[in-house]
Amino acid sequence: WMPWRNNGEAAVDQLEYDAFRVKNKYMENGYLDAEVSKPLMRVDPGSYKAEVDYQITEGVQYHVGTIGVTQEIKGLKAENLKDLLTLKEGKVFNVKRMRTDIKVLEEEVGNLGFAYARVMPQMKKDPETKIVNLQYVIQPGQPVTINDVIISGNDTTKDRVIRRYIYLAPGDAYNTRDLQDSKSALGRTGFFESVDIQTQRLSEEKVNLLVNVKETSTGTISAGGGYGSYEGLMVNASISDRNIFGSGINTTLGFEISQISKNGNLSFINPKIWDSMYSFGLSFYKRDYEYVDYTQDQVGASVTLGREFLRYFNGSIGFSYSDNQSTLNDNSVSTIENFLYDDQYEKTAFNVGVRFDNTDDFYMPRRGMKFDVNFEYAELNGNDFNATVFPGGYGTVLRTDAKLGLYYGMEDLIDYDLILRAKVQFSYIDREEGEKLPTAEKLFMGGIGSVRGYEPYSLSPHLPNGDLVGGTERTIGSIEASIPLSAAAKMRLAAFYDYGVIGSDRVFLNGAIATLGDVSRSSTGVVLEWQSPFGPINIVLAYPIDDEADDRTASFEFSMGTRF
Structure with a gap:
């Protein structure tokens, strides 16, 4: 159905099989008595063209009469099984x-x-009434237990790290869902290029689980960057290993340098402390970013404790501290700019989050859903504020962030590795009346992970003179379709459409509280997705659809070492 998938050359060895494919298509539309002849091929030597003829007898189209399930397994009801049938x-x-x-x-x-277990379909056709009655007969065999779990292919990753994610152990009863969930859990770690779990039959009642993995590069020197009309050339790099020494521990040392920014971070995450259900994370960071009118300097640290529960869920609590210094770039700036950007304060925050993830792969999921919701309660302390305008000072902030990602692979339906993705993210900031919310704590849009085609953090509500004031409510949605370019090179091409809207509840303007209009932008483009030996690489070519005159656009961006 896609022209580039067929070169137009006759595959003679496939002609006879095509007869079976045609018959199968008829049977998918109810023609159970359809007959398709062997192919007759006529070749024109002068034009190098051929005609292939099949003689087809359709017969009648059958509708389904009754469907039944015959089984004698204790605790299993036939009616419940019928509800699952398509x-x-x-x-x-x-x-x-x-x-x-x-x-x-x-x-x-x-x-x-x-x-x-074997399921035997028994069909009873009646050509007169054009009805087919279907009976599924289940032959369960003997219940099976796991004898051993045998792991292979892991040159670096320790066996015990792999066993953390396998939900079946020696002595357990065999379970199909546990087997599939184990394969998906190993895929979500990002440690492996491929995961295969097979059963090795030892007897009627015993099997071994053969877990074969192919490791991928988890220790990388990652780099990325782009070019924008405002930031110029941007370069970032990090040294990281999601699976350092095969222990499953994730460590990162990274930095980002551009004409206007200097950022660095050091992080440590153990997803399974002592092979338990608990996780622990620690991070330190320093960020220095020069905006048009001011420079923001942040130094901070955070600690997080999490726990896995109900297999797909993970809950976490965290504590963070940061020192924030925003200074004006020019002493001759206006009073409004001084009011907006000149902030010096400390932030102490407590976080609570819940994550759901049942996808089948870390970098390139083809099925499943990811959902994250995080609540941050922060106290801001500083004394550089106008007490007349903000009698409550810096005060407290409650921030809510939610993200949803849906992934669906179409290969089973159309026999082509098309992946559809839909992503939505929402953020909201609330604080008490009369309290100051620094610009650095507000929301912005633009860049990879937001609305592509615009420079990072370049979109928000703004004053008539163009000064960005930041937002307190933001919603961003993306839809993507990814197709394979080269399976051998692990390269794909994705088309995307992004849309985002950001608004602010209230700002202080000309001695009074004012409400600025929402800002909405959209973009489209393509992404070259390459799972390279150095880590995943994204090359983004974006086109801003509804940009305005003062928008800072970025038609080209790339990143390396990030999750698709």
Whole structure:
């Protein structure tokens, strides 16, 4: 269905198989009695063209009459199994859905320990009424237990690190869902290029789990950058290892340098303290960013403690401290700019977060959902404020951040590795009336991870003279479609559309409280996604759709070492 997937040359060895493919397509549309002849190929030597003919007898189109499930497994109800089936009574028969339903039934029985259950479909056709009655007969076999878990392919990662993510252990009853969840959990670590888990049958009641992994490069020297009309050439780099010494511990030492910024960070994250359900993280950072009118200098640290629960969920609490110094770049700036940007304060924050993740891969998920919600309660302390305008001083801030990512691979439906993605993020900041919210704590848009096609942090509500005041509410959405370019090179091409809107609840302007209008922007473009030997690389070519005259656009950006 995509022209570039077919070169137009005849594959003679596939002609006979094409007859079976055509018959299968008819059976997907209810024609169970369809007959397709062997191919007849006529070749024109002069034009090097050929015609291939098939003789097809369709027969009648069948609808589904009754569907039943025959089984004798204790604790399993046939009616509950019928509710899981995609082939429904009264609908046109579809052999593809029947095969899907067979797999569903095998998985449901497999969740009860029957690793080698067989599902036999029995069809009774009536050409007169054009009805086919379907009966699934389940032959469960013997319940199976795990004898051993045998791990191979891990040259660096320790066996015990891999076993953390396998939900089946020696002596456990076999479970299909646990097997699939184990494969997905290993894929989400980002330690492996591929993960394969097979069963090795030892007897009617015993199996070994054969876990074979192919490790990917987790220790990288990452680099990225871009070019913008405001920041000029931007360069960033980091030395990191998500799996240092094969221990599963994530460490990062990074920096970013451009004409207007100098940032550095050091972080340490242990996702499984002593192979437990608890995680621990520690980070230090220093950020120095020069905006048009002021320079923001931040130094801070944070500590986080988390725990995994209910397999896909992770809860965390954290504490952070930062010292923030914003200074004006020019002593001759206006009173308004001094009011907006000249802030010196300390921030102490307490964080609570919940994360859900059932995706199947860290860098390139093809199924599943990710959802994060984080609440930050912060106290700001400083004395450089106008007590008349802000009688409450810097005060306290409550910030809410939520992110949602949905991933769906289309290969099972269209036999092509198309990946669809939808992402939404929302942020909201609340504080008491009469308290000052520094510009550095407000929200902005632009750049990778936001609305691409605009320079980082360059979009927000602004004053009539163009000064950005930052926002207190922000929503950003993205839809993406990713197709393979080269499987051997691990290279893909994604098209995207971004849309974001940001607003501010109130600002102090000309001696009074004022409300500025919301700012909305959108963009489209393509991303070259390359899983290189040095880590994942994103090259972004973006086109801002509704940019305005004073917007700072960035049509080209690239990054290395980030999660797609």
